[in-house]
Amino acid sequence: MVIGVERRMRDSVLIFGGTGNYGQFIVRSLVQKKIPVKVFTRDAKRAKKKLGEKPDYFEGDVLNRDSIIGSLVDVKAIIISLSAMHPKLIRKQKEIEYDAVMTILDEAEKAQIERIVFISIYDMRKELIDKLKLEIGYYKMTIEDRLANSNFNWTVLGCPPSFMIFKSFTRKRMMIVPGGGSPLMPSVAPQDVGEIAAQAAIRDDLNEKRFRMTSAEPFSFPDVAERISSVLGRKIKYRKLPLFGLKIASIVTYPFNPYLRHLVKYVQLLNNFPTDIAKQAVVDYKILKSNFEYESMSLEEYIRISFKQL
Numbered sequence: 001m002v003i004g005v006e007r008r009m010r011d012s013v014l015i016f017g018g019t020g021n022y023g024q025f026i027v028r029s030l031v032q033k034k035i036p037v038k039v040f041t042r043d044a045k046r047a048k049k050k051l052g053e054k055p056d057y058f059e060g061d062v063l064n065r066d067s068i069i070g071s072l073v074d075v076k077a078i079i080i081s082l083s084a085m086h087p088k089l090i091r092k093q094k095e096i097e098y099d100a101v102m103t104i105l106d107e108a109e110k111a112q113i114e115r116i117v118f119i120s121i122y123d124m125r126k127e128l129i130d131k132l133k134l135e136i137g138y139y140k141m142t143i144e145d146r147l148a149n150s151n152f153n154w155t156v157l158g159c160p161p162s163f164m165i166f167k168s169f170t171r172k173r174m175m176i177v178p179g180g181g182s183p184l185m186p187s188v189a190p191q192d193v194g195e196i197a198a199q200a201a202i203r204d205d206l207n208e209k210r211f212r213m214t215s216a217e218p219f220s221f222p223d224v225a226e227r228i229s230s231v232l233g234r235k236i237k238y239r240k241l242p243l244f245g246l247k248i249a250s251i252v253t254y255p256f257n258p259y260l261r262h263l264v265k266y267v268q269l270l271n272n273f274p275t276d277i278a279k280q281a282v283v284d285y286k287i288l289k290s291n292f293e294y295e296s297m298s299l300e301e302y303i304r305i306s307f308k309q310l
């Protein structure tokens with residue numbers, strides 16, 4: 001069902017996951033550029049509260065093929081930024097993050113939509129995906145292969161954890177990190193991903209390109225705790241917590257909800273981030289700056305905006 005659409009949307013950019021952590025910033029950047037954007041969401045009223053009146057909304061569910069088909073009318077480009085990393089959705093992770101994406105690509109092909117921007121994970125290192133048995137890694141890898149072998153004009157944006165992750169590990173005066181995190185890890189402001197994805201969606205000169213989204217430098221968690229302390233003007237202590245407790249909790253809760261198990265894998269990924277890839281972030285950032293026009297948001301600026309209530 002299309003909600004609030006009077007103007008023509010022949011050239012609109014359709015975004016799946018436009019209300020999400022990254023998606024909301026993609027939508028805002030598109031709106032700011034006055035590009036017609038259609039947000040595919042399960043709840044248009046809730047989405048409108050978050051994103052305002054400017055975008056059009058298509059209320060549907062990606063688990064329903066007809067709903068996907070209906071959303072593709074008058075669409076020029078598609079951005080896919082879906083995720084099921086939520087306690088209520090995690091049981092359907094494969095259906096949402098893999099099966100539905102394949103259905104979107106099937107139907108987009110039939111509807112002759114050429115331009116696809118796919119939000120993926122930072123890097124595709126198979127040894128690491130195998131080591132951690134990271135289901136999400138296999139899904140993304142297969143989708144990226146599918147794009148590479150398609151006739152779409154496609155671009156993949158590989159995302160690291162956004163700066164939000166540092167906030168989620170920080171409570172009042174303490175940053176508590178299970179396992180302590182890797183010595184170095186790339187990270188990025190969701191605002192930067194929003195701007196880059198919006199630009200990518202309306203360009204057609206980025207076919208078959210894969211970019212790694214990153215800020216100017218990689219960080220360690222203790223390093224970030226220091227920076228938060230310095231921006232907020234009060235000491236935020238860093239504490240490494242053993243991963244063991246979280247693992248036990250994930251085993252105990254698994255029969256009721258597999259979410260914690262997925263969270264443990266995610267935290268293990270944060271603790272096993274390959275140092276050589278992290279070091280490469282400085283070069284990856286230069287590549288972004290030479291391909292996209294944007295003012296990158298520094299970690300300090302992000303802390304100033306988002307950590308006020310700590």
Ligand SMILES: NC(=O)c1ccc[n+]([C@@H]2O[C@H](COP(=O)([O-])OP(=O)(O)OC[C@H]3O[C@@H](n4cnc5c(N)ncnc54)[C@H](OP(=O)(O)O)[C@@H]3O)[C@@H](O)[C@H]2O)c1
Nearest residue numbers: 017019020021022041042061062081082083159160161162
């Ligand atoms: N966040 C990170 O730090 C991070 C790091 C690396 C990679 N990524 C990648 O970035 C992408 C986006 O992640 P995110 O964290 O921004 O996601 P998120 O905040 O969890 O948002 C999930 C989005 O998926 C949509 N969705 C879920 N189930 C749906 C369904 N059945 N039908 C229609 N829409 C559905 C939701 O839309 P509604 O609720 O409006 O229906 C929501 O907009 C993912 O591909 C993820 O793998 C994220």
